[in-house]
Amino acid sequence: MTKKAISILIFTIMSFSNLSASDGEVIRLVEPQKTGGMPLLEALDNRQSMRSYSQEALSDQDLSNLLWAAFGVNREDGRRTAPTARNWLQFDIYVIMADGWYRYDAEKHALIRGGTEDLREFAGTQDFAREAPVNLIFVSDHDRMRGADREKRDFNSATDVGFISQNVYLFCASEGLATVVRGMVDREKLHEVLQLRPAQHVILGQSVGYPAQ
Ligand SMILES: Cc1cc2nc3c(=O)[nH]c(=O)nc-3n(C[C@H](O)[C@H](O)[C@H](O)COP(=O)(O)O)c2cc1C
Numbered sequence: 001m002t003k004k005a006i007s008i009l010i011f012t013i014m015s016f017s018n019l020s021a022s023d024g025e026v027i028r029l030v031e032p033q034k035t036g037g038m039p040l041l042e043a044l045d046n047r048q049s050m051r052s053y054s055q056e057a058l059s060d061q062d063l064s065n066l067l068w069a070a071f072g073v074n075r076e077d078g079r080r081t082a083p084t085a086r087n088w089l090q091f092d093i094y095v096i097m098a099d100g101w102y103r104y105d106a107e108k109h110a111l112i113r114g115g116t117e118d119l120r121e122f123a124g125t126q127d128f129a130r131e132a133p134v135n136l137i138f139v140s141d142h143d144r145m146r147g148a149d150r151e152k153r154d155f156n157s158a159t160d161v162g163f164i165s166q167n168v169y170l171f172c173a174s175e176g177l178a179t180v181v182r183g184m185v186d187r188e189k190l191h192e193v194l195q196l197r198p199a200q201h202v203i204l205g206q207s208v209g210y211p212a213q
Pocket residue numbers: 047048049050051126180181182183184185204
């Protein structure tokens with residue numbers, strides 16, 4: 001078979017299947033709002049887990065603000081809104097929405113599209129997770145934790161994810177959004193559908209949306 005015939009065959013298979021290779025399209029998020037919001041002590045007073053969501057998609061501004069609050073760049077040297085041990089920055093946030101799945105690129109403040117498939121059914125093992133308009137999947141890349149043995153990599157994955165998750169909780173409390181962090185995820189399945197490398201580990205999920213009325 002010629003090269004051209006192979007390309008046509010692959011294109012045809014992709015067009016007729018629900019699968020797409022990681023397409024890598026860069027989708028710039030709107031500028032995040034870094035001022036305002038609820039006073040911190042009030043946000044702490046409001047922080048809670050909520051498990052009922054409206055199916056309405058998040059506005060562009062809310063999605064941008066959410067991701068920046070979670071783990072965006074907040075200093076010129078590239079450091080983030082959440083700390084990581086030895087500044088390893090080992091976490092990537094994958095974003096599962098109805099129209100596709102993405103990786104948050106904090107430096108570009110952009111979403112890098114992985115594919116256009118609706119992966120919400122894999123976002124969590126509880127029904128509400130499948131209904132939330134946004135599911136964040138916190139993925140730790142062990143390759144970035146240089147010099148640490150396996151035990152330390154696991155430890156720092158487990159500790160550092162908490163800061164990111166709490167940023168999401170406090171942002172949601174401030175903005176009147178509903179959220180819950182979730183350990184109940186099928187890590188193996190998510191690893192497969194998000195096309196992760198062996199060194200990447202799914203740690204937790206977190207659902208976000210407007211509260212159900
Ligand atoms: C590491 C971790 C994993 C959790 N996993 C789940 C989960 O899989 N599903 C769920 O509904 N809630 C989960 N939660 C939320 C807790 O159930 C919740 O935080 C707890 O009941 C206290 O409620 P609050 O967050 O409103 O204070 C998890 C919380 C943490 C910290």
